[in-house]
Amino acid sequence: MKNLILTTAALALGAGMAMADTVRMGTEGAYPPYNFINDAGEIDGFEREVGDELCKRAQLECEWVKNDWDSIIPNLVSGNYDTIIAGMSITAERDEVIDFTQDYYPPTASAYVATSADADVTGGVVAAQTATIQAGHVAESGATLVEFATPEETIAAVRNGEADAVLADRDYLVPLVEESNGELVFVGDPVPLGGGVGMGLRESDAELRGKFDAAITSMKEDGTLNEMLKKWFGEDTATYAPDGSVVTN
Template sequence: MKKLLLAATALALLSSAANAQSIRVGTEGAYAPWNFINEAGELDGYEIDLANAICEHAGIECEVVQNDWESIIPNLLSGNYDVIMAGMSITDERLETINFTQDYYPPDPSLFVATAGAEFDFDNLEGARIAVQGNTIQAAYAEENFADANEILSFATPDQTIADLAAGNVDLILADGSFLQPVVDNSGGAIVFVGPEVMIGGGVGGGVRKEDTELLATLNESLDALKADGTVNQLLAEWYGDDAPAY
């Protein structure tokens, strides 16, 4: 009987997201302006506002919870929340494990930054210490393209890459351009873009478990409506400025 009850509980957890009147959204809370902790100690950012708009349109309650990046997919699969909204790029590799909503941020060029005055030959890059956030599309790209002649340094959070660049512990950072742009803008000229743009991934979307097909449909229906009525574009402009992409 105990095994039957446990099995029934597990089945209920797996199917609850599809029919629930509320959902839990997992986010990193360390990737401004996508998601971050504001001065009031609250989760804030583009994806927080968008998650609330999606839930309002769908007529369901929305709870946003913080989870570190390294375990964000495993904890989705474990049922700790129902959807990931954490600046996560849609990739073929991730699609083997989870499904994604349609993108709510178009494909974003990955860019390099360095301290002002540093010079690099990207046609023959050798000996550079390149910082990336672990388990990202940039980490995979750097390992594939630069590991033979350079040192790839993986960090738990993107803010750590910025701190180590400022401290002189790394030479370059490779990350999403939308994350790096405000860093460069607010650095007073101390941090600058260098090198080429790199297109990786297929835009940013919300990640859901494979079995939660009804939830996926609900999220996509809401995103369709929020794109059509201008809500998504309004939020993009609010969080990414006048040069923000638009749908």
């Protein structure tokens, strides 16, 4: 999943939500099928469906807030919303600034996509979304990194020749490759980066985190989460056993 690289420490504000009446769910709304804006102008996708079910099980009133990716952690910490549910992988670096629930999406891989299978992903120009671990990986790989604010711009850079390839979550890239009629192809092997995806919360909101953790556990136990994973990512996607362990297909 997308992985924010924290170049500076986020504002360490200690004021939590104090279990407010309405929990504000922060998401990007630009990373299908995890989250996106539908034709009606509403937040939609896998995480909208998961989040609504989690709020129902936790007996919480929730509303959705859209926020750009590059400021999504600082705006959580400063109190503009109460959770992040935006395809964010759980990492030790992030955990120094915010807390996470358990994962609701199993660990997955990133991948390179280009217009040619011969694209040079180690010495050429590679696009990645700003403030992601994919961007960090490219910067350390020997390739020339070009960063863009949105995932759509990274794909456009490959199509118009500005970049030789793009590195992003494989699950995000699969439908784009399949729908490109051969224009886009995967290059090389998948790249394992980051861990599973979890909800981000302020460190002061331990009670809220506990409510969502319990709801995620119940969705794993009764199979509801697996149904949503298969609906949005296909029958071959990794799922969860009732004890929470990952099942790969």
